[in-house]
Amino acid sequence: MPIDASYAELLEANNLIRRASDINWWLCQYRTVQESALFPVPAYMMLSYLNAYYRYPELVRRIEEVMPAEELGDRARESCTTLMSTPIGWCLHNFYLLGREYLMDLGVVRPTDAIEDALTVLSFWKRFMLAYHRNDAHLTTGDFGNRSQVFPERQLQVFESDAIGCQTGDRLQTALAQFVATAAQYALLAHCESRPGIQNEGPYQVGANQMMVRFFLNLAEGDFPWLDGVASDVPYANLVIPVVLKETRVTMLDDWSMFDCDPPYDPAHVAAVGLYTSDYLCDGFKPVGMGSADELAATFEDLRDVLRSATNELWKVFASFTRDQMLDAGALVYYSLPRDLAHTAGIYNQDDWFTLDERVQEFRPLFNDEYARDALGELLGYLSYAHQQSHEYTMARYSDLPRHMESLIPYSVLVTDEFTTTSGPIRPGSTSLPPKTALWSTTRGKLPIDEVNELARSFRPRSMEVPYRFLDDEWVKTHYRDEAADELYRLAQTGSRTLEGRGAGLLREDLPEPKG
Amino acid sequence: MGAQDTAPRRNKWGGEHATPTVKAFHESVRARMADRFAATGKRWEEVVFDHGFGLTRSDYAEVEAELLATGYRFDHSAQISVVENPEKYKAPAEATGPSIDATGDGQITVVGYGDNALPLDNDVEGIVRFVDTVDKVFEMMDTGVPPGTIAVIEDAGGTLTAPILEEFAGMLCKGGTIKSHLGVLSREFRIPCLMAVELGPVVDGDRVRLESTKPPPDTSAEAARTAITDRARIWKIG
Numbered sequence: 001m002p003i004d005a006s007y008a009e010l011l012e013a014n015n016l017i018r019r020a021s022d023i024n025w026w027l028c029q030y031r032t033v034q035e036s037a038l039f040p041v042p043a044y045m046m047l048s049y050l051n052a053y054y055r056y057p058e059l060v061r062r063i064e065e066v067m068p069a070e071e072l073g074d075r076a077r078e079s080c081t082t083l084m085s086t087p088i089g090w091c092l093h094n095f096y097l098l099g100r101e102y103l104m105d106l107g108v109v110r111p112t113d114a115i116e117d118a119l120t121v122l123s124f125w126k127r128f129m130l131a132y133h134r135n136d137a138h139l140t141t142g143d144f145g146n147r148s149q150v151f152p153e154r155q156l157q158v159f160e161s162d163a164i165g166c167q168t169g170d171r172l173q174t175a176l177a178q179f180v181a182t183a184a185q186y187a188l189l190a191h192c193e194s195r196p197g198i199q200n201e202g203p204y205q206v207g208a209n210q211m212m213v214r215f216f217l218n219l220a221e222g223d224f225p226w227l228d229g230v231a232s233d234v235p236y237a238n239l240v241i242p243v244v245l246k247e248t249r250v251t252m253l254d255d256w257s258m259f260d261c262d263p264p265y266d267p268a269h270v271a272a273v274g275l276y277t278s279d280y281l282c283d284g285f286k287p288v289g290m291g292s293a294d295e296l297a298a299t300f301e302d303l304r305d306v307l308r309s310a311t312n313e314l315w316k317v318f319a320s321f322t323r324d325q326m327l328d329a330g331a332l333v334y335y336s337l338p339r340d341l342a343h344t345a346g347i348y349n350q351d352d353w354f355t356l357d358e359r360v361q362e363f364r365p366l367f368n369d370e371y372a373r374d375a376l377g378e379l380l381g382y383l384s385y386a387h388q389q390s391h392e393y394t395m396a397r398y399s400d401l402p403r404h405m406e407s408l409i410p411y412s413v414l415v416t417d418e419f420t421t422t423s424g425p426i427r428p429g430s431t432s433l434p435p436k437t438a439l440w441s442t443t444r445g446k447l448p449i450d451e452v453n454e455l456a457r458s459f460r461p462r463s464m465e466v467p468y469r470f471l472d473d474e475w476v477k478t479h480y481r482d483e484a485a486d487e488l489y490r491l492a493q494t495g496s497r498t499l500e501g502r503g504a505g506l507l508r509e510d511l512p513e514p515k516g
Numbered sequence: 517m518g519a520q521d522t523a524p525r526r527n528k529w530g531g532e533h534a535t536p537t538v539k540a541f542h543e544s545v546r547a548r549m550a551d552r553f554a555a556t557g558k559r560w561e562e563v564v565f566d567h568g569f570g571l572t573r574s575d576y577a578e579v580e581a582e583l584l585a586t587g588y589r590f591d592h593s594a595q596i597s598v599v600e601n602p603e604k605y606k607a608p609a610e611a612t613g614p615s616i617d618a619t620g621d622g623q624i625t626v627v628g629y630g631d632n633a634l635p636l637d638n639d640v641e642g643i644v645r646f647v648d649t650v651d652k653v654f655e656m657m658d659t660g661v662p663p664g665t666i667a668v669i670e671d672a673g674g675t676l677t678a679p680i681l682e683e684f685a686g687m688l689c690k691g692g693t694i695k696s697h698l699g700v701l702s703r704e705f706r707i708p709c710l711m712a713v714e715l716g717p718v719v720d721g722d723r724v725r726l727e728s729t730k731p732p733p734d735t736s737a738e739a740a741r742t743a744i745t746d747r748a749r750i751w752k753i754g
Contacts, residue, residue, distance in 0.1 A: 030735065032695040036673030037648065040594040107546040108571075113564055181704035185681065188674045188697055195697065258695065264635065264732070265703065312657070312679045319650050323596045362570070365577035366541060368604055369597045370590035374535035384538075386531035402529070417561070424565050 003115055003413045003421065013122045014408040020094050021406040022397040023142040023255060027090075028380045029398075031254055036193040040323060043372035044192065044330030046102065050360040051335040053099030056092070057117035058426050059342065059352060060124045066345040066457075069124045071464065073131025075344055077150050078463045080238045080278035080285065082217050083132070083344070084199045085148055087337035089140045090255045091196070093125040095335065097406040098379060104407065105385035109423075115413050116421040128341075135473060146252040148201050151213070152473050154492040154504070155285070159213065159242035160206055161498045161511040163272035164293050172293045175300035176243075177267035179307075183216045183239070186307045189314055190218060190227060192330035196337050199257045203250035207508065209271060210250050212259065214241040219307070220441035223339060223353065226329060228438035230313040233306050236277040237441050240285055244272040275299060280344040281452070282443040283461045287495050324432040327367070331356060332431065346457030348449060350436055355429025380405065462491050480504040537583065537590070544579045545571065580604075593671070595650060624725075627718050628750035630688060630710025633699035636728040640708040641753065642666035642685040644722045647677055656680045666724055672696035672711065681705065686726050688713045688750065694732055710748050723753040 034041055063072070076083035100118065103109040129139050135152050138144035151159075166173040187197030197219075202212040220234040221227050227234075245261070248269045253259040275296060276285035289299025318326065336353040366372075378384045383403035394402035413419040439446040444455060462468065468488050471479075479485050486503035493499040498512045533539035548571055556563050563569045589606045592598040598605040619626050642664040647653065653676065661683035669677060672692020677684075681701060686708040689698050694711050702709030708728040718724065730748035 032693065032697075034673075034697070035593060035671050035691060037593070037595055037671040037676045038650070038673065039675060040597055041673070042593070105542055107549040109564060110560065113561075177704075177706075181682070181701065181706075184704050185674055185678055185701055188701075189678045193673045193675045193697065258700075267706075308682075315653075315675075315679045318675070319654070321596070323594070323600050326594065326596060359570075362573045363576055365573055365580055368580065368590045368601075369593045371537045371541055371580070373591070373593060374538045375541075378534050378538050382534040384531060384534040386527040389527050389529040389531040391529055420561050420564055422565070 002415060002417070003419055005115065005119055005413075007411070007414060009119060009123075010409055010411055010414065012126075013119050016093065016122045016126055017097060017406050017408055018404065019139075019143070020097060021404045023140070024094060024380070024405050025383070025396070026142075026398045027254060027256060031256055031258060034193065038318060039193045039326050039330050040367075040369055040372065041193055041330060042376040043367035043369065044327050045334060045376055046367055046372050047327060047331035047356065047360060047364070048334035049095050049099035049102060050363055051099075051331065051356050052095035053103060054357045054359050054423055055335075055352070055426050056096050056338075057114070057120045057422065059338075060120055062347060063341050063345045064124060066347055069127035070131040072341055072344055073128040074134075074469060075280070075461060075464060076128075076340075077132050077134070078155075078284060078461060079280065079282050080215060080217075080240050080276070081280045081340040081344060082196065082238075082337065083128075083340045084215065084217075084257070085141045085201070085253075085255060086196050086199060086257045087340075088125070088132070089129060091334070091337045092128075093121055094406075095337075096121045101385060101387065101406055102375070102379060104387045105379075111387060111407050111410055112413055112419040114421065114423045115409060115419050117423055118409060140255055141253055141257075142255045146254050147203065148253055149204060150201055151204070152492075153476065154489045156204055156211070157489075157506060157508075157511060158285075158492055158496045158499055159274055160211060160244065160272075160508070162287065162290060162496055163211075163242055163244055163274040164290065164296055165272045166270060166293065168268045170293075172273065172297040172300075173267060173270055175297040175304070176241075176270060176273050179300040179304040180214070180241070180267070182304045182307050182311070183219070186219065186311045186314075187216050189311055189318070190224060190231075192318075192326070192333045194330070194333060195256065195258075196333075200253055200259050202253060202259075203245075206244050209244050209246050210248060211242055211244045212250060212253075214243060215239070216241075221438040221446070222440050223336065223348075223350070223436075224329075224333070225354065225433050225436040226314065226317055227310075228434075228436065230317060231310050231441075232438065234310055234441070235303075235306070236288065237279055237443075238277055239288070239303075240274075240276040240278060242274045242276075243270050245269050246271040277443060279443050280340055281455050281459055284463070284492060284494065286443060287497065290497055322432065324364075327364075328356065328431045328433050332433070343452070343456060346453045346455075346459075348453055348456075350449065351429060352426070354433070354436070355431045357429050358427045361430060463488070476504060537588075540583050541579050544582060545576070548575055548579075623754065625752045626749050627716035627724065627752040628688070628714055629744060629747040630713035630726075630750065631694050631733045632728060632730045632748040633694040633702045633709040633711050633732065634706065634728065635731055636708060638729065639725050640666075640686050640728045641723065641725045644668055644688075644718050644724055645720055647680070650676070653677060653680060656683075666726065668713075668715065668718070669698065672698045674698050674701045681707070686728075688715065688724075688726070690715065693735065695735060710750065713750070715750065716752075718750075718752060725751040725753055727751075 136149040141148040191197045197217045199215040203210040216239045220237040275288045278285045339353040342348040387407045390402045489504040592605040645665045647667040648670045666686040667684045668688045674697035689711045727748040
């Protein structure tokens, strides 16, 4: 019996695979080298890919039974969760596909296996991304020529107008620079030497200047068991920092959320800054410490002290871990990057996201440091796995090589019975990590997970209500005098120190404190 | 479409593993999987995701043991790996081992090169201290980082030195690129830093100068590996 999928579905899936494969090679070649003397990074990355292969399809199906991918993408755009360019845009489908590619080279699966699983993950990913990026109407940051403009005008006006000006070397600019450095370091450590806790969106044109929106994620006690206790004083899970940059052009923001500037990024070029928090239980963005320049500077200084202390305590925790614990922590950070999908849908389960499936645990003895490094290097860099080879006339995008990182689905599944549909249901998992004990820090307070889920299930942001959800900038273009447009803008202006209640008719020149 | 083939399927267009460990491991796993599959007497599609089909933890442990039995020992990247299983790994290399020859007049000698992660208006001087182990970081957390420390760091990550990094006067990182996490942190903290450093005969306590005024290398796709003349120099003073 042929597979229950159309030719068109397979064509689209293979297009998504090839796009991912192309951009991945470029990223891996030119954007960074990730290594650590503390964590066995390549080993945990390989384990995470395997867990993604065996678990993402069912988790995605369960999530979509509660909330469609398009709504999840819409919600992610209107608040701050981990559902951003790197954790979803790059990780969700790629982790699954890299797990598939690795298992194919081992002879554990074939390209014709678990076809419906692959289609499920790719379809979900695409629909989420189209909704998340609907304002710039691209699929990914890379697809947009290494740029990301997810926010609508109403949010950008608030970010710009509320941003507080600073001067070279003044207290606010200094406090911001020191906070960002400390937060970046803490986020790298909390994510076991990976960078998904540091995200960026932009650039946005702000007169003669440009604005980037910077994000620091998963800072407080939450899903990561290793933050229990050490992050008890961290008051916000996520922080959102719009920064207006003068005399600086942002030349590139890649799918790993790293941005380049010309001239190189310099804190002295920050002309104005804001600070917000948000999460999957929050309607939009809540200002933090933005009453005045001094209050904002003091807030950055206090947060910096808290994060610096947490960094020291967390480092001691990790330094006491066994290799198995470090391996689990890193693998589960990576694998669980899409977990805010489950939080947003109100069906988060710690075991789903913070255990390694029993099928994955079988592979653990393979992953000594050298094998993991080289298996990863061949998978992402050399492209020397058998299935990665194409015919001799092939010239891959970027590399010109007859190789592709991630293999397509053979169309033969439409006409033969040589295929399987799914790797099957999630099996029991385990971890060597200490159990999660602390409450979850959210914008509604510190709560047990059952209550967090219950709140999420009953929460519907105003911007997601009809008709507001579908009133976009294209509609505003010709309806900015409508009451519905005013109300839409007032939602974003709630809590704004400069634009509260101002409505939809504003242009940049009307903003009380233009920075451009 | 023909009889079910139980042998491992070869790719028409080849594919040779680039590294010996992956070649050894994957050939062993593929052979074991083929044997396991042939023994079932069933079609691939009937067994591939069956509970109980496929290799187990002990099978994968044997794959590694086969290579170790040849006398092969692995490189390590995380210190915890070699601490817990020293018998599996090569002995750690001497951290102070020179990778280039020194040139100069004996008073100011070029002892290394690196890619400048943070271009500044002035070069930077300080005292070399190797910070390459968890124990060393603990020690510096207890006693404080001596002022003027130019930390020599083996890996390009930002986590090993996280509690003390902010106190360094400069960093010489033997790995990574200016895009690596340590390079990112050097720019955020405004700590002078050279990445992918090739270092000559330098020991703890030597005074060095970093050419922090050198422009960063071009990391765009079109750029070839940074020419030596485009790399920042490291001088040993005295």
